[in-house]
Amino acid sequence: MKTLAIETSCDETAVAILEDDRVLASEIASQIDLHRAYGGVVPEVASRNHLVKMRPVLLKALAAANTDLTEIDTFAATAGPGLAGALLIGNTTAKALALAHHKPFIAVNHLEGHLLSPFMGHPDGIRPCVALVVSGGHTLLIHLRAFGDYHLCGKTRDDAAGEAFDKVAKMLGLPYPGGPEIDRLAKEGNPDAYDFPRSMLKRPDHDFSFSGLKTAVLYTIDGLDIALAEARADLCASFQEAVIDVLTRKTIRLAQSLGERCLAISGGVSCNNRLRQAFVDRAAAASPPLEVLIAPPALTTDNAAMIAYVAWQKAQRGQHSPLESDVDPNLRLATG
Amino acid sequence: MLTLALETSTPHGSLSLFDDDHFLGEHAFEAERGHNSKIYAPLRTLLEAIGDRKLDRLVVGTGPGSYTGVRIAIAIAEALALSHHAERLGVCSFIGAGVGDAHSRYWIVGDARRQSWYRGLIVDGRLSGKILTEDRRQWEAAIQEALKSGEVVSTFDQRIPYPGVIQDRPTATRLIERTKPWTATEGPLEPCYLAAPYITTPKRKPVTL
Numbered sequence: 001m002k003t004l005a006i007e008t009s010c011d012e013t014a015v016a017i018l019e020d021d022r023v024l025a026s027e028i029a030s031q032i033d034l035h036r037a038y039g040g041v042v043p044e045v046a047s048r049n050h051l052v053k054m055r056p057v058l059l060k061a062l063a064a065a066n067t068d069l070t071e072i073d074t075f076a077a078t079a080g081p082g083l084a085g086a087l088l089i090g091n092t093t094a095k096a097l098a099l100a101h102h103k104p105f106i107a108v109n110h111l112e113g114h115l116l117s118p119f120m121g122h123p124d125g126i127r128p129c130v131a132l133v134v135s136g137g138h139t140l141l142i143h144l145r146a147f148g149d150y151h152l153c154g155k156t157r158d159d160a161a162g163e164a165f166d167k168v169a170k171m172l173g174l175p176y177p178g179g180p181e182i183d184r185l186a187k188e189g190n191p192d193a194y195d196f197p198r199s200m201l202k203r204p205d206h207d208f209s210f211s212g213l214k215t216a217v218l219y220t221i222d223g224l225d226i227a228l229a230e231a232r233a234d235l236c237a238s239f240q241e242a243v244i245d246v247l248t249r250k251t252i253r254l255a256q257s258l259g260e261r262c263l264a265i266s267g268g269v270s271c272n273n274r275l276r277q278a279f280v281d282r283a284a285a286a287s288p289p290l291e292v293l294i295a296p297p298a299l300t301t302d303n304a305a306m307i308a309y310v311a312w313q314k315a316q317r318g319q320h321s322p323l324e325s326d327v328d329p330n331l332r333l334a335t336g
Numbered sequence: 337m338l339t340l341a342l343e344t345s346t347p348h349g350s351l352s353l354f355d356d357d358h359f360l361g362e363h364a365f366e367a368e369r370g371h372n373s374k375i376y377a378p379l380r381t382l383l384e385a386i387g388d389r390k391l392d393r394l395v396v397g398t399g400p401g402s403y404t405g406v407r408i409a410i411a412i413a414e415a416l417a418l419s420h421h422a423e424r425l426g427v428c429s430f431i432g433a434g435v436g437d438a439h440s441r442y443w444i445v446g447d448a449r450r451q452s453w454y455r456g457l458i459v460d461g462r463l464s465g466k467i468l469t470e471d472r473r474q475w476e477a478a479i480q481e482a483l484k485s486g487e488v489v490s491t492f493d494q495r496i497p498y499p500g501v502i503q504d505r506p507t508a509t510r511l512i513e514r515t516k517p518w519t520a521t522e523g524p525l526e527p528c529y530l531a532a533p534y535i536t537t538p539k540r541k542p543v544t545l
Contacts, residue, residue: 038535044535047403047407048526048529051524055524069419085404092412092415094415096411097415097418097419099380100416100420324373324374324376326372
């Protein structure tokens with residue numbers, strides 16, 4: 001079964017084609033360079049560029065998969081959450097393709113794409129676990145009981161972890177997006193140089209908060225008695241370690257309390273090298289040891305392969321969407 | 337030649353289908369913001385009417401008007417063009433006005449948002465020069481001048497009850513009828529943008545907590 005999916009929820013125009021759960025093509029046109037000047041994504045700029053990029057990215061994906069539209073069995077697109085104007089471009093395109101080829105359309109929740117991305121191509125498929133979706137827009141702890149059965153156990157009460165990375169990077173004079181810059185600089189720094197707070201770690205619930213950590217970084221920068229350039233690597237390493245400490249400990253603690261033996265980590269922040277290593281190390285040291293599934297780096301940032309994977313799962317269950325369905329910028333994923 | 341046109345630059349959306357000069361049908365729908373959910377039922381009906389035949393040409397009214405509406409029409413036209421190996425033509429929605437025909441001269445005026453107003457002149461069925469955007473005083477003076485000269489002035493914007501200005505709306509059928517000899521668009525189809533993206537910048541310190 002061939003699935004073609006389109007993802008345009010934010011600033012990446014992405015098209016992927018899967019044969020069952022095998023990726024035949026995954027093309028992405030990133031707009032990061034256009035938005036960098038503004039320090040973040042400008043919705044109107046994103047919408048304009050999705051429209052221009054849609055056709056060439058679609059053609060590139062078809063060529064890379066060595067297939068054509070008549071061979072596609074299911075067309076899918078992200079329906080939310082995301083930027084309304086951006087979502088519309090991919091969603092409308094996929095629906096029109098489905099109509100033209102008399103094939104089903106499937107609307108996919110962007111977060112479900114991230115959530116299930118660690119299972120793509122995995123021989124055991126989707127199985128119960130505690131999942132952490134950590135990106136620029138979300139920090140969610142979910143008890144994944146089965147496909148489509150997701151219980152939200154914890155979320156951030158203020159900034160998403162990735163948002164904190166971007167804002168701290170801005171404080172440190174680093175370019176947008178800040179996550180990869182902090183990851184790179186942190187390798188040269190000492191994670192114990194500054195004692196930043198591990199917010200909400202002592203609380204019994206599973207929520208997160210990163211605004212206090214941001215403030216602590218800001219006050220530390222204000223009080224530096226050396227040049228910022230000299231302290232930058234240590235600040236990056238110390239900030240990053242504080243975020244990772246909270247994410248890893250709370251995720252492992254939830255798995256232990258639920259008796260789950262598997263962790264699934266996804267979202268843009270899971271591309272962070274130190275985060276990936278910390279999860280592997282700490283899960284192995286947990287009692288009992290936990291298995292960690294982390295989405296491959298290419299699937300951590302926004303992409304259409306993860307959307308196609310969810311669509312393939314839905315297609316097998318006959319979960320098609322009407323063409324009259326609309327996008328929802330605030331689409332929710334889990335109950336709880 | 338099977339031609340399908342989409343006109344969604346106003347809340348009064350329409351789709352139209354022609355086989356050469358033979359009119360096969362038009363479907364209209366109302367959608368202030370929901371073009372994405374309301375356009376498919378009429379589109380499905382028109383595509384079912386042609387059975388296994390392929391579209392040869394897609395015509396899209398590119399505005400100016402609702403960015404969302406126009407983008408939806410363009411996305412659909414691009415997808416159908418790829419699927420049917422059809423050519424695409426993006427045209428200013430003014431061409432589809434009810435006040436004129438392929439040989440007449442008329443103005444279309446409207447609100448361009450953010451304290452700006454637009455006017456564009458159609459001559460012999462084509463947009464003459466660029467669509468002008470100006471402040472309200474200049475715009476009103478230009479409309480007065482045009483009306484005094486006996487010119488036809490029309491608007492697609494119901495919020496402009498200006499004396500002498502004719503309330504109008506573009507239709508997909510008129511877009512097809514008036515663009516038959518036009519050559520297809522080569523590059524990407526884009527809405528008729530009257531201004532650069534509106535971007536707000538931080539007013540005070542660069543970092544906000």
